[in-house]
Amino acid sequence: MIYSILDKGDDVSRALAARFREQADRLGLKSDDETPELVVSIGGDGTMLQAFHRFRDQLDTVSFVGVHTGHLGFYADWQKDELEELVRLIAEAKPRIVQYPLVQAEIEQPDGKTVHLALNEFTLKSVDGTLVAGVYINGELFEMFRGDGVVISTPTGSTAYNKSVGGAILHPSLEAMQIAEIASINNRVYRTLGSSIVLPKHHCCEIRTEENEPLIFSIDHLVMQVDHVRTIRFRVAEQKISFARFRPFPFWNRVRESFIN
Ligand code: NAP
Ligand code: MN
Helix, strand or coil, X not given: CCEEEEECCCHHHHHHHHHHHHHHHHCCCCECCCCCCXXXXXXXXXXXXXXXXXXXXXXXXXXXXXXXXXXXXXXXXXXXXXXXXXXXXXXXCCCEEEEEEEEEEEEEECCEEEEEEECCEEEEEECCCCEEEEEEECCEEEEEEEEEEEEEECCXXXXXXXXXXXXXXXXXXXXXXXXEEEEECCCCCCCCCCCCEEEECCCCEEEECCCCCCEEEEECCEEEEECCCCEEEEEEEEEEEEEEECCCCCHHHHHHHHHCC
């Protein structure tokens, strides 16, 4: 397999990347940073998110594998003392490929539309204070939201920000996305559902705000301000991410090891 390494950039992950390359050379593995078949992320989940966004235009041909360097590494299957074993398996064995759902956001502004993909989640907040937004499901007004913001997550992102705001954990075999509230205001005057909701493939969640309200929009680790937004439409993406599994690591074991053990 032709590989490319993306490391976190600190001393530990750079040293691991050097060790990886040395052994890969010995075993005759080729590397190519433009069109690899396997992307090896060395670091934490933040590194995997970066790797995903670097290669998001090649999702049909690229698969991902992660190596921990002492971070949570929910997406990483391999510990640093297992690096040699991983390189050997890459050289010898054909991995099982598992494909997980992504979420797509289409932002409509006066000058056109842009489309984005997230591996973990999108979040929407207001620049100054309370986010006031109409939440539409499949074209119909569901609720008026007032509060800090909303998190729209993928199943594998459901253990990240979504979990911190009380969302449920979804198994990634479910082609779905979850909408969770961040500190919604609920009183005699304002009311939201209060619990998070899970939408299946082909359903659309649209969020409309006042066009002159500047928003903070995040795509995974990337946070930006967006102005003059008319509406943002979220749905389960057509594309999926492929992870290369060189040994089994079931999702619920991953959850237990990350949060309970
Ligand atoms: P970070 O501040 O290092 O991430 C926060 C924590 O979330 C880290 O422990 C990270 O693991 C972990 N994490 C990331 N993706 C995860 C996943 N799918 N399942 C379980 N844990 C996960 O920032 P970052 O590394 O650039 O990651 C960006 C992500 O941070 C965002 O996508 C968002 O999900 C999360 N975030 C969470 C909150 C919150 O919980 N209040 C607020 C902002 C952002 P590593 O240590 O391995 O990186
Ligand atoms: Mn991180």
